[in-house]
Amino acid sequence: MEPQGPVLARGRDGVVYEHGSDKALRVVPDGRSLVREAEVMHYAASHGFPVPRVYGAGDGWLLMERVHGPVMLDAATRPPFRVRHYARMLADLHRRLHEIRAPDWLPQAPVPGDRLVHCDLHPLNVLLSTRGPMVIDWTNASAGAPAFDVADAGVLLKTATIPESSWRLRGAELGRDLFLRWFLSAADRDAARQAIPAAVAHRLTDRNHTPEERARMQTLADWARS
Secondary structure, eight states: OOOOSOEEEEETTEEEEEOSSSEEEEEOTTOOBOHHHHHHHHHHHHTTOOOOOEEEEEBTEEEEEOOOSOBHHHHHTSTTOOHHHHHHHHHHHHHHHHTSBOOTTSOBOSSOOSEEEOSOOSGGGEEEETTEEEEOOOTTOEEEOHHHHHHHHHHHHHHSOOOTTSOOSSOHHHHHHHHHHHHHTTSOHHHHHHHHHHHHHHHTTOTTSOHHHHHHHHHHHHHHHO
């Protein structure tokens, strides 16, 4: 399927285009099938979890509802800097997702279990619409342990390079650490720490991470094992 409009967003794993007035087309460069991603989005929606409506999918593309609103990271890092509010919103999204039993056709996450886990549920994959938060990019969705999903988000929050356009408050590292602290306040922190090495190993398979990010991840995994 060919895009019908301009680029809306670029990510590490694809490009999202405007596709008419109310739709968005996600295109991935490797041309892999996005049918399973569409199916897991349908499944999550059928259990009341907030995801964009899906209209179709195929090799290299996924057509979905266009969600109007900022990504959570942008909202959290601009005045009035509601970092605590959005950190707790992210924690609540994890909680709600992990209440859903995973379908039998999903692969197991690196820490296995029977819950639906996103494996990439962080502030850049949450859009803030007028209907509430919407979770996008279900490429890595799996059956697994909630602690793995929490650990994976925590690893990314702790180690990702802060964009120059983000965290425009005095002390970017402080803002990030506060977000991470409030996000983890509702989680089983001991279980999440035990899952960090598996989350780091999973993240290190992604070639899109910079050498600096990879080094920080390895340091975090060493801390979790200590």
